[in-house]
Amino acid sequence: MARGRFITFEGGEGCGKSTQVKRLKAELEASGIEVVLTREPGGTRLAELIRGLLKEEFEDPPCDRCELLLFLAARAQLVKNVIIPALDAGRWVISDRFSDSTFAYQGYGRGLPLDVLRAANGFACWGLVPDLTFLLDVDPETSRLRMRDRETATGTAADRIERAGDDFHRRLREGFAEMAAEDPARIVKIDASGTRDEVWERIWTSLKRIP
Ligand code: TMP
8 A cells, every 4th residue: 555645734824724725635535535634733632632722821821942842742642643544544644734833933933943843853753754845925914914814704812822923923934935945845835825716726736746
């Protein structure tokens, strides 16, 4: 049985990943591929509980290292119990965020050392690297507008990380762009401005690069 493929979606807040992730799943299934859809942090009961902790408001919010370790704990559980078994069974796995988010948010954003993150992340995910990553890139203004629309539509306020400030969000956008430039064979940077259909066309066209 051929091993499945592992595809991840990355990007800053309001880049429109979640819509595109669902569309890719539907299109792949329509062509007869079995797909497991997951998200990070989350995707197992334990990891979803950790997600809740990471989104929670605390009087003494998690320090940067605590935040990192919570993301990695959730990832270890998801990789071991969901992603690796699915790939071994020949299914394709699509994840809404994965390791690149850790490098962008905790590395470029929070300023934790990248070499520490590489070692800790490799340990947490058994060295698993996606076959293909779509980086959905939007300018800060579009990101702000989309977040505002989402808050209005869902009636939820921005969480602790979403509120981290313009400078933080600028650093993580630059970080994502740098990672894409360093690993162009895996990370495809997609212009995520425009309509959902326009963004989808860019993704679908780039999918043929999957090894
Ligand atoms: P979201 O995917 O629903 O936007 O929520 C996940 C939030 O967690 C988002 O703000 C990005 C952040 N995040 C990190 O800071 N580090 C990580 O490793 C991951 C997976 C997500």
